[in-house]
Amino acid sequence: ETGVTQSPTHLIKTRGQQVTLRCSSQSGHNTVSWYQQALGQGPQFIFQYYREEENGRGNFPPRFSGLQFPNYSSELNVNALELDDSALYLCASSFRDGTESYGYTFGSGTRLTVV
Amino acid sequence: AQSVTQPDIHITVSEGASLELRCNYSYGATPYLFWYVQSPGQGLQLLLKYFSGDTLVQGIKGFEAEFKRSQSSFNLRKPSVHWSDAAEYFCAVGPRAGSARQLTFGSGTQLTVLP
Numbered sequence: 001e002t003g004v005t006q007s008p009t010h011l012i013k014t015r016g017q018q019v020t021l022r023c024s025s026q027s028g029h030n031t032v033s034w035y036q037q038a039l040g041q042g043p044q045f046i047f048q049y050y051r052e053e054e055n056g057r058g059n060f061p062p063r064f065s066g067l068q069f070p071n072y073s074s075e076l077n078v079n080a081l082e083l084d085d086s087a088l089y090l091c092a093s094s095f096r097d098g099t100e101s102y103g104y105t106f107g108s109g110t111r112l113t114v115v
Numbered sequence: 116a117q118s119v120t121q122p123d124i125h126i127t128v129s130e131g132a133s134l135e136l137r138c139n140y141s142y143g144a145t146p147y148l149f150w151y152v153q154s155p156g157q158g159l160q161l162l163l164k165y166f167s168g169d170t171l172v173q174g175i176k177g178f179e180a181e182f183k184r185s186q187s188s189f190n191l192r193k194p195s196v197h198w199s200d201a202a203e204y205f206c207a208v209g210p211r212a213g214s215a216r217q218l219t220f221g222s223g224t225q226l227t228v229l230p
Binding site: 004033035040041042043044045048056058090092094102104106107108109 | 119147149151156157158159160161164205207209216217218219220221222223
């Protein structure tokens, strides 16, 4: 059973640029959530995808967007990068079958630095 | 709005000593409760969770936590700490209803273990 894989592990971008982060779900999982973890803080919920649709969103602006693909992998896109977007971005997958599950498996994250 | 408070930013204990990490939450109704651990450069690993039933929950690595409804607390304990327990610990809550089971995390407690 493979875990959650995120790529790249580290990334440096310039303010104003756009970035795409990728996540491969754990085998058998059909739901993906993304979290932002700023330095010294706990993770904050960005959004969740289920059946290729956004299924809940935290307090993040529209320049944070995502996709979920038929194989349940996912992308997080951030446009017009700001310095405050520098953080560890965590992907978590889980299985949802109508009765909700909190069986999240987290990836190791992508460390994004905006300069 | 829901919130999680971990009042201790940093705790230092000697190896073999007991440990208690505090967590208080503010929520409209009793949420689901979790403790996660994060080692440097790693994602989050679930230590234990409380959904219902016995308020004393056993987890992995010898950890346990006690849910106290009257105090809105979910403190994590371990009777004898090992050097490998040095990491950051996050308490989290999640809703019992709603389609997106997003987690709200505390800001974490950094644990240092002295030899």
